Amino acid sequence: MAQKNILHMLTPHKHVSPFDVNMALDAGYDAVVPYEAVTLEEVADLVQDVIFSRPPHWGASSGVFFGGDDAVLALDMIEAAKNALVPPFGTNIFADPAGSFTTAAAMVACVEKVLKEKKARALKDVRIAIFGATGVVGYCAAVIAALEGAEVTLVGHSGVARVKARADEMKQRFGVDVASVNGATDEEKKAVLEGADVVLAAAKAGVRVLTAALLQEAGGKLLAAADVNAVPPSGIEGIDVFDNGKEIAGTSALGVGALAIGNVKYQTESGLFKRMIEAPEPLALDFRDAFALARTLAP
Ligand SMILES: NC(=O)c1ccc[n+]([C@@H]2O[C@H](COP(=O)([O-])OP(=O)(O)OC[C@H]3O[C@@H](n4cnc5c(N)ncnc54)[C@H](OP(=O)(O)O)[C@@H]3O)[C@@H](O)[C@H]2O)c1
Known part of the structure; x- marks a missing residue:
């Protein structure tokens, strides 16, 4: 009997993400089962329910996926799931809360490619300022870039305290040093640039954080700028949603x-689902794995 590939999709929210359900089924899962309003404390029991229902050599045919919109909670859930495994019983483990792990991975990978091909620079030692840094995408992008040796600054929009708390959490969890500043006013944004x-x-979707005038005032020093907000107006004025390394007017x-x-x-999330389906042994994947795949996909 060929075992089915079954993905157990857990979220702390009221609904799992239809986006993730479609992605997982399109990638090849036979079944995707939603579990809603799941707490961190419930993860271990659910994972053990998954693993003990199948013989150990079927472990890679089961998957546990964490959604939601909180990167730190998703990372905690991954850890709780890993700690609940009872070898040789296992299951694949993956998280992509609000698409953030794969989106941040894709953003940093695209920037890395553009820097390498058009500016002859690597991420290492490049100074990267991140707006929206208290959000899930900003969090993951900051850690990915810092782990690659970039000098990362988290930019807040309502004081420095919340971005500083994020920076402290990143240091504790990943051992990375990132700076934090406030970037609410044009003067503060100018200093950041x-x-x-x-x-x-x-x-946040539909929020413009940088105008063309601010970018132009920053002069010719800026190497690259990336914007993940697809909802008009763009997060950075002057970048078209399809741009991939095009010079921003009035700047270099x-x-x-x-x-x-x-x-x-999209290709990264799909690719990681496929990787779990095809893996001979169970995998545990987070945004670092997403970045490793995304940098092979960046055009
Ligand atoms: N292109 C893609 O494939 C893709 C995929 C997924 C997501 N996205 C986009 O990625 C972006 C971030 O997503 P997310 O899930 O991380 O969002 P999020 O959790 O809502 O975070 C958004 C960030 O924006 C900040 N923010 C809110 N209002 C602001 C304002 N007026 N000025 C400056 N910053 C403000 C938030 O600060 P607070 O902490 O104060 O709220 C937070 O740091 C969104 O635009 C989303 O649509 C793109």
């Missing part, structure tokens, strides 16, 4: 737009 080589905009910075990033994000 003057100290950055790259800006990433990961703010190269723009990367939301749909260029979205294309890599």
Whole structure:
């Protein structure tokens, strides 16, 4: 009897994401089963219910996926799931809360490619300022870039305290040092741009964080700017959603737009589901795995 590939999709919210359900089924899962309003404390019991229902050599045919919209909670859920495994019983484990792990991976991978091909620079030692840094996408992008050796600054829009708390959490969990500043006013944003080589905009959908005038005032120093917001107005004025390394008018910075990033994000999420389906042994995947795949997909 050939075992089915079954994905158990857990979310702390009222609904799992239809986007993720479609992605998983289109990638080849035979069944995707939603579990809603799941708490961190419930993860271990659910995971053990998954693993003990099948013989150990079927472990890679089961998967547990965490959604939601909180990167830290999703990382905690991954850890709780890993700790609940009872070898040789296992299951694949993956999280992509609000698409953030794969979106952030795609954004950083696209920027890395543009920097490498058009500016002869790597992520290492590049100064990257991230707007929307208290959000899930901003969080993951910051950690991915910092782990690659970039000098990352989290930019807040309502004081420095909340971005500083995020920076402290990243240090504790991943051992990365990232700076934090406030970037609410144009003056503060200007100062951020003057100290950055790259800006990433990961703010709320439909919120413009940087105008063309601010980018132009930053002069010719900025190497690249990426924007994940696909809902008009764009997060960074002057970047079209399809841009992938096109110079932003009035600057020498190269723009990367939301749909260029979205294309890599889509392939990354799908690719990680496929990888779990095809894996001979169970895998545990987070945004670092997403980045490793995304950088092979960035056009
Ligand atoms: N292109 C793609 O494939 C793709 C995929 C997924 C998501 N996205 C986009 O990625 C972006 C980030 O998503 P997310 O899930 O991380 O969103 P999120 O959790 O809502 O975070 C958004 C961030 O924006 C900040 N913010 C809210 N209002 C702001 C304002 N007026 N000025 C500056 N910053 C503001 C939030 O700060 P607070 O903490 O104060 O709320 C937070 O840091 C969204 O635009 C989303 O649509 C794109």
